[in-house]
Amino acid sequence: MEICYTSSMKMRTKKVAIGVLLLVAVIVTCALLFREQITSLLMQPTESSVPAGNQGVATSDVQTVAKNISTPWAMAKLPAGDILVTERSGQLQRIGQNGQTFTIEGVRETSEGGLLGLAIHPKFDDNGWIYLYSTTDQNNQLTNRIERYTLTDDQLQDRTVILDAIPASSNHDGGALAFGPDEKLYATAGDANLQQQAQDTASLAGKLLRMNDDGSAPADNPFGNLVWSYGHRNSQGITWDSKGQLWSTEHGPSGADTGRDELNLIVKGGNYGWPTVTGNETREGMIAPVSQSGDSDTWAPGGVAYHDGTLYFSGLRGQSLYTATIADDNTVQLKRHLTGEYGRLRAVMASDNQLYLSTSNNDGRGSPTSDDDRILRFNINAFGRR
Numbered sequence: 001m002e003i004c005y006t007s008s009m010k011m012r013t014k015k016v017a018i019g020v021l022l023l024v025a026v027i028v029t030c031a032l033l034f035r036e037q038i039t040s041l042l043m044q045p046t047e048s049s050v051p052a053g054n055q056g057v058a059t060s061d062v063q064t065v066a067k068n069i070s071t072p073w074a075m076a077k078l079p080a081g082d083i084l085v086t087e088r089s090g091q092l093q094r095i096g097q098n099g100q101t102f103t104i105e106g107v108r109e110t111s112e113g114g115l116l117g118l119a120i121h122p123k124f125d126d127n128g129w130i131y132l133y134s135t136t137d138q139n140n141q142l143t144n145r146i147e148r149y150t151l152t153d154d155q156l157q158d159r160t161v162i163l164d165a166i167p168a169s170s171n172h173d174g175g176a177l178a179f180g181p182d183e184k185l186y187a188t189a190g191d192a193n194l195q196q197q198a199q200d201t202a203s204l205a206g207k208l209l210r211m212n213d214d215g216s217a218p219a220d221n222p223f224g225n226l227v228w229s230y231g232h233r234n235s236q237g238i239t240w241d242s243k244g245q246l247w248s249t250e251h252g253p254s255g256a257d258t259g260r261d262e263l264n265l266i267v268k269g270g271n272y273g274w275p276t277v278t279g280n281e282t283r284e285g286m287i288a289p290v291s292q293s294g295d296s297d298t299w300a301p302g303g304v305a306y307h308d309g310t311l312y313f314s315g316l317r318g319q320s321l322y323t324a325t326i327a328d329d330n331t332v333q334l335k336r337h338l339t340g341e342y343g344r345l346r347a348v349m350a351s352d353n354q355l356y357l358s359t360s361n362n363d364g365r366g367s368p369t370s371d372d373d374r375i376l377r378f379n380i381n382a383f384g385r386r
Contacts, residue, residue, distance in 0.1 A: 045319050045340065046259070046298045053323060053335035054383055061382040065356065065375040066095050072358040072373055073175070074118040074303065075349045078151075079125055083356070085347070085375065086132065088114035088363070092156070095375065102156040104147075108137040111364070113144070113168060116175030121213060122183050128152040129213070133177045133187060135168050142168035146177070146187060146215065162215030163226070167192035167205040172234045172251075176303070181244045184218060185211050186228065188235040188248065195275040198231050206232045206274060208248065208266060222269035231272040231286065235264075237304035237313055237348070241326060249301035249313045252278055252293065261299040262289035263313070265330055291324065291332050303348035305355070307380055312355060314345035316365070321345060321357060323383055337383050342376065343367060355380045 071088040078084060082096030090107030092115070094100045107115045113135030121129035128150045135144050144166035150158040166174075172190035180186055191198045191206035198206025201223045210228035212218055217226050237249035245265060250272075252260030260279035264272055264287070273286040279295070282288055293299045300317035311324040311332070320339040324332035338345075346360035355378045361368035 045315075045317060046296060048297050048318065048320070048336060048339070049294060050297070050320075050322065050334045050336045052339065053337045055337065055339060055341070057338065057378060057382045061379040063377045064371070065377050066093070067371040067374045069093065069358070069373045069375060071114075071360060071363045072347055072375065073114070073116050073360075074177070075347045075356055075358065075375070076118045076120045076130075077349065077351050078120065083349075083375070084118055084120070084130065085358070086115045086118045088116070090115050090134075092118075092132070098154055100154060104132060104134060105159075106136045107134045108142065110135060110142065110170040110173075112171045113142065113173045113175075116173065117177030117187065119177040119179055119185060122179050130156075131162075131177055131185060133175050135173055142170070144168040144173055144175070144189065144192075146185075148213075148215075162213075163187075163209075163211065165204075167194055167197070167203070169193045174232075174235055176236050176238045176248075178238050180210075180246065181240055183213075185213055186238055186246070187211070188232070188238060190234040191232070191274065195233075198233065198274045199271070199276065201225075201227050201230055206230060208232060208235065208238070228268060229266050229270045229272060231270075231274045231276070233274040236302050238266075239304045239306045239311065241306050241311070242309070245330070247290075247304060247306070247311055249299075249304045250289075251300060252298075258298045259293055259295045261293040261297075261301055263291040263301075263304075263311070263324060263332065264289050290330060291334060293318075302346040302360070305348045305350040307350040307353075307355070312348055312350060312380075312383075314348050314357060316344045316346060316360060316363075319343055319345065321348075321355075321383070342374070343369075343372070347375075350380065353380050354378065355383070 073086045085093040092102040115134045117133035119131040146163040148160045169192040174188035174190035176188040187209045194205045197203040208229045209226040234251040235248045248264045250262040298317045299315045302314040304313035320336040344360040344366040347358035349356040357376045359373045361372040
């Protein structure tokens with residue numbers, strides 16, 4: 001009887017194991033067959049607590065500057081008026097009278113990595129320098145880097161790597177680049193899924209970096225290296241207000257724990273808490289966001305720009321343009337605009353009373369139209385003053 005019982009148990013165990021394997025195979029097959037539909041469902045906007053502002057914009061207040069762009073990530077305007085746009089796949093587009101496409105060598109596009117940030121040197125008219133932030137593959141290992149190029153006579157040349165070995169991953173690569181009022185170059189580095197390194201000021205992961213235009217560390221940086229602030233998860237937008245204050249947008253947790261995206265006011269040497277605290281959680285020595293999306297709303301913020309007392313930042317999953325009007329005490333009043341009208345929004349640029357937005361519907365998480373991705377230009381007054 002013992003032998004029969006043992007044999008019966010083995011048979012049942014074998015059947016259960018086979019059943020589990022078949023179930024896993026079915027789940028994996030369905031995930032592969034319907035991955036686009038599943039991804040689209042997971043990327044749908046969550047219910048937002050941000051009050052609605054202008055949801056429709058008059059036709060006269062919006063123009064399509066460019067269309068059929070390949071996942072645009074950042075924009076910057078040249079002194080003569082042409083617009084440079086990075087495409088995540090590795091192209092730099094010049095939009096305007098001298099429209100061209102420059103292929104940036106060595107770019108490795110991933111789920112969130114590729115050719116990302118873009119900055120133009122404050123003295124571009126003298127030196128012709130532009131800066132690019134990109135993901136690359138070195139010895140079968142992803143890494144992020146910042147390069148400087150000279151753009152003259154419609155030629156992109158003199159490639160110089162000014163910072164290499166920024167931690168990289170298929171996700172959480174940061175990537176924003178901008179020159180500040182101090183003419184220093186600032187860059188956001190994501191945590192590259194190395195969460196604990198965000199709290200280590202000797203690591204570049206999960207940081208906001210500040211450097212001279214040759215990539216060296218300024219003498220007044222707080223930790224004797226390139227780190228300006230730390231405890232960041234994945235910041236993809238930085239800008240300065242009229243007081244010279246630095247603001248950033250930052251992604252909160254993702255997956256089942258999504259939400260708590262942040263708008264931060266950055267101070268020298270500040271610790272912004274990731275991964276120890278998120279959202280409105282507080283701990284001594286850590287700085288809470290000026291505003292955050294809460295547990296039930298996900299902005300997935302992209303770029304941010306400042307104009308006349310208001311911050312304008314985009315929402316990828318939020319599929320909205322968010323405005324944050326800054327009060328004297330640096331609190332903000334939030335409103336959302338264009339929700340769902342153009343899909344996922346990424347790059348933001350303010351110039352000459354115009355607001356430029358890029359869609360990001362071809363990034364594998366959106367629902368592109370035949371014209372996507374697009375660069376759109378709005379009369380900034382269409383979003384009102386509050």
